[in-house]
Amino acid sequence: LNHCLKALDLSITSLGSHKLPLMGGGDWNDGMNRVGIKGKGESVWLGFFLYNCLDNFIKILKKHTKVKVSKYVEFNEKLAQNLNKKAWDGNYYLRAFYDNGDKLGSHENSECKIDLISQSFSILSGVVPKDRLQSVINSVQEQLVDENLGIIKLLTPAFEKSLNNPGYIMDYHKGIRENGGQYTHAVAWYLMALIKTGYHDRAYRYFQMINPIEKSTKAKASIYRVEPYVISADIYSAKNFAGRGGWTWYTGSAGWFYRVAITEFLGLKKRGTKLKLDPRIPISWDGFKMIYHYEETTYNIEVVKGKKDELKLDGKNQISNTIDLANDKKTHEILLQIK
Secondary structure, eight states, X not given: OHHHHHHHHHHHHOBOTTSSBBOTTOSSOTTOTTTTTTSOOEEHHHHHHHHHHHHHHHHHHHHHOOOOXXXXXXXXXXXXXXXXXXXXXXSSXXXXXXXXXXXXXXXXXXXXXXXXXXXXXXXXXXXXXXXXXXXXXXXXXXXXXXXXXXXXXXXXXXXXXXXXXXXXXXXSOTTBTTBTSEEHHHHHHHHHHHHHTTOHXXXXXXXXXXXXXXXXXXXXHHHHOSOTTSOEEEEOOSGGGTTOEEEESOHHHHHHHHHIIIIIISOEEEETTEEEEOOOOOTTOOEEEEEEEETTEEEEEEEEEOSSOEEEETTEEOSXXXXXXXXXXXXXXXXXXEO
């Protein structure tokens, strides 16, 4: 607990001139290691991420400790205001501010006009206002989604001649890896954002578009050129390598895609000894079945579409879509009806 509090206390005091988190030698994208190398550059994405971490941790502090949360609540309120006032670029959010105050991820730029993770986390954090949400989604659709190539780019256009040096990301050829190609972690986060906003069909279409097994036909395999049974860290958009995968067996992205499939689409969410079923399936699905093993106990789960939301455990109606797990070494039947 003390370790977490010290980390948060350091984070909420390490702010730049726009009162956003300092980027230092890189945030999630370590390739952007020179954006804030002089100690003044700020990360918009990190602002959303910090807000999300605080928002979740405040709930834990309230429930399990006597730690006063007022300073964290007040900080988050101001942080959300700063993100929406100073990091909004007209139709979507900036990615960062360089040490010299110049914008990164702006429509004013010739390179990296938009970055995916700022848009995704503006939604996942809940910071984006309702009247801006559709604009963010539309901007990603128009500028970063390439359905012909079957990828969702991390940013566009790629870095090549930027006067502000973002870091070693610009050492990659344009369209390779993070520099204008798809970075698969970021796609998973965008799918989660789409599901959160109710775009279940679009999210599933993109999930299948990225799914490597969908690239196993002879024609697609000749372009993809890596194993069709494991996740790639990245897929290139560069002219001579468009659609080619790179850095396969990438457990980081695989873990996130597994989470999107199991916890987001199928809605299987375990918290301690409680199991919550909250599926978000596409319109074309009538339902699905799955088997969940809890220690030595089996739960056969069936989800069907119906006229009302209703969950039955072994034929008995439950008051919510959450059940208490019990390791009684038996087999139980769960039937969930969703509208």
